[in-house]
């Protein structure tokens with residue numbers, strides 16, 4: 001993928017890493033470069049994190065910089081906010097993004113608003129890492145996709161890297177950012193491998209990436225959905241339908257330009273996201289296109305594929321049915337391209 | 342028996358009928374065997390997801406629920422299979438839930454972390470650490486407002502006592518004198534994090550003082566000690582005197598979940614606890630006091646084995662939920 005195009009200060013060499021390893025690499029680089037960086041979270045030390053993302057960092061950087069917190073999400077997130085407000089750069093890991101619900105107060109009422117409420121005199125450069133999404137059989141309280149929730153809050157930035165290279169670059173960008181950033185890491189991507197540039201670089205927040213060029217239909221997807229969309233696109237290509245796939249990467253702020261330019265070219269838009277369909281990220285993308293000059297270029301109604309209007313169920317077949325899968329994307333994109341919608 | 346001799350007997354032996362004690366032993370075996378069956382099903386790829394096994398904590402679950410009726414409530418945790426069985430659930434429907442079947446307690450929607458038999462007073466296992474604490478207080482409020490004498494037992498772990506919800510819940514239960522018994526199953530760790538590191542007080546029962554309620558720490562692998570502590574707390578709750586906090590010291594033999602590599606504790610520590618098996622301990626106690634003999638104990642265990650084997654067969658035979666029903670149960674069904 002073209003993470004390369006957004007790389008700043010990147011070493012020329014790359015190395016194959018998993019998504020989880022790439023995030024760990026970013027954290028190790030940050031801990032080395034900046035003594036104010038601290039990692040906080042439940043079982044991120046000896047255990048290595050619920051998804052083994054922090055791994056051996058505690059052995060390398062010690063318990064003072066890789067801090068196990070008690071099971072206290074509201075307090076832990078709040079301590080990170082207070083530390084960020086006063087000179088540290090904490091990366092707080094939630095074991096599952098679902099548990100951020102316990103910390104909404106500190107994220108939404110405090111972190112997101114402090115700079116504004118204090119008239120620009122204060123800053124909260126905190127990063128919240130949130131393993132997210134379904135597909136692991138963990139059911140309703142461990143599988144949610146909260147991008148739209150946090151995307152609704154001015155003051156927050158919300159990113160969803162979809163590849164190892166993006167995961168590393170966006171985490172480093174989040175740390176450079178002077179404001180709070182939420183990083184959603186899709187659990188099904190942790191083991192995914194990819195080429196990752198060595199050393200320090202950032203992948204900019206607020207820039208989507210065109211990961212497949214096409215002329216017939218635009219598919220805007222995020223996180224794991226990028227991969228499902230690419231799979232669908234390659235099937236469609238065999239039928240002569242060329243889908244353009246955009247990796248959204250950032251939910252807030254949205255990259256209007258990239259989306260609008262693509263829709264002007266293809267005249268057709270399909271939004272694919274894992275969060276609940278209603279009032280989700282796709283609604284915002286649809287609206288921004290409908291409100292823009294791209295509206296005149298639309299040849300078909302905008303389509304959305306999102307999560308079912310239900311909690312994520314446990315039964316594996318129900319769970320699969322609850323979020324968009326590659327064949328769903330293929331089928332809607334095909335209909336759009338053929339003018340059957 | 343002379344009164345003095347009586348008083349030297351363990352509480353459970355004095356207090357419960359031989360039938361009740363045998364049933365308690367059966368439930369403890371049932372829990373162990375359910376967990377082993379669950380683990381094996383997972384290894385054989387019959388289920389996906391994760392699970393939190395309560396092997397080693399059977400005495401705590403069963404003794405805590407000993408005096409509860411179906412009208413009494415419990416709130417449970419992610420490590421909830423034992424609580425569910427102790428409260429009276431059928432292992433067949435539990436396995437069915439585990440296998441994601443329509444015949445499961447949650448119709449395949451909940452899985453391991455949410456298995457609960459609401460009809461026997463189980464208000465739910467919980468995927469959220471500490472999630473059940475305020476809910477238990479709400480159940481206590483209902484009982485009090487409606488003038489019922491049922492009580493609610495709130496199970497939670499040592500890890501959960503550091504959630505804000507724990508502190509808010511205990512405070513409210515206390516100021517409103519609600520019939521709630523907070524039962525902390527302190528198995529020394531919340532995932533990899535030692536209670537001794539994460540909690541500012543040596544005993545979790547010490548927290549009770551901050552909320553003006555009695556707090557007691559007992560050997561959670563001693564059936565009788567747990568049953569006695571609960572007996573006192575339940576009597577207090579039913580008498581309208583308010584909540585109590587009971588801390589059962591115990592140990593989970595298995596890893597936290599299927600992804601645990603046990604790097605935070607030693608093999609010696611695990612083996613030491615395993616050598617003090619709460620089931621064998623209770624069984625020996627029952628035999629020593631003549632409640633049953635070896636053959637009787639074998640028969641109890643064999644009955645539990647049968648129930649588990651039948652349960653697994655029941656579960657396998659059940660139908661899967663229909664894919665088209667993915668949004669069923671989100672809201673109440675509209676009346677026809």
Ligand SMILES: Cc1ncc(C[n+]2csc(CCOP(=O)(O)OP(=O)(O)O)c2C)c(N)n1
Nearest residue numbers: 099420468469470498499500501530531532
């Ligand atoms: C709010 C919340 N935070 C974190 C978790 C992840 N988690 C599940 S169980 C657990 C440990 C709980 O420890 P404890 O309360 O002692 O119960 P135990 O597992 O020892 O039975 C953790 C951290 C969760 N499920 N919910």
Ligand SMILES: [Mg+2]
Nearest residue numbers: 498499530531
């Ligand atoms: Mg524990």
